[in-house]
Amino acid sequence: MALAAVQRVIFKVADNVGKIGSLALDVTTAGGDDPITNFAAFYALFNAISNGIIVGQIGQTADNAATGTAAAAAYDIRDKLAVEYVGSQNDHHTIEIGDPDPAIFATNSELVDPTNTAWLALKTAIQGNVKDKLGNAVRVIRAYRQRSRNLKSSQRFV
C-alpha cells in the first residue's frame, strides 16, 4: 500500500441549538485505508471534553505514488476525452480525461475507435468500478474528443 503519510478525518460537530462547526485531524495510516473506522475510539474521548456532538464525518485518503509518464503531445491537458455514461436510474454523467492519446480516436474523427484496445480497457474499467449514487454499476454510452479551458497551473495566467 502506497498511502500518503497521513489520512485526514473531518468531524462535523453540532451544539445544542444546531449550529455546526468542524475539526480536522490527520491520522496515521497504521490502521488501514479507512480513516473513519480508524477513528472509532475518538468519539467517547471527544464527548468527555465537549458539550457538542459529532453529527458527521468525512474521511480522506491519498496515494501520492505517480503512475505513468507524461509524454509530449500536440495537445495538452485542455484536450479532453469526454466519456458519457448512465447510472441505474438513467442518470447521465460525463467525465473528462485530460490529454488523451490521439491513437485512441478513429481516423479523421473526434470519436474514439471502438476497437482500440486501450479504450476498450477503459470502458471495462469504468463499467466494472464506477458506481452511481445508489451504489449500482454504470453503463458507458460513448466517448469523444472535447476541449476545455480549465488549467490549474501557473500557465492559466500566461
Add this chain to the structure above:
Amino acid sequence: MASLWARASILLQDYAGNIAKVVVLVAAAALDPSGGAVAALRTAIVAVTKALSPRAETGTQAGAAGGTTAGTGAYSAIEDRAVLTFRGDDNSTYNYEVPAPKPAIFITGTDTIDPANADVLAYTNWIAANTKGSFGQTLTFVRGERTRKKQMKH
C-alpha cells in the same frame, strides 16, 4: 445509513505541468486509492492519455457514532472553542480546536486547559498516539486555552 459510494479523484498532469482531475464515484468499500477499483481506473485512464497521474485520492463520509444530545450551559455554543496546541518533533506547531468545550476541563477561574484533567489527558494522549502532523511528524501536547470564533452555520 452508511454511504453507498466513495468519491475517487484521480489527478492528471501533462508534459507542461498542467493538471486536471477526473472525479468518479466508486463502491463504498473501495477506499484504498493505491489498490482495487481506484487503481484499476487509474491504470486504464493512464493508458489512454499522454499525461501521468501524480496522485489519487478517495473520500467518504458517514454519520456519527458518538453522543446524541448536546450539552447545555454557559460556553456550550459551537463558537466557543478550546485550542489545543501540539508540537511536532520538528518543532512545527499544530492547533486543534474542540468546539463547545466542557467547563470542567479548564483550570478553575482561568481560560487555561487543565493538563492534569483525566479527560484532557485521555484526549491529548490519544491524539499524540494516533495522529500526525501534515508531513508525518509525531506530536506532543503543549498547552490549551479557551477562545471564541465567529462561525455560525445553522
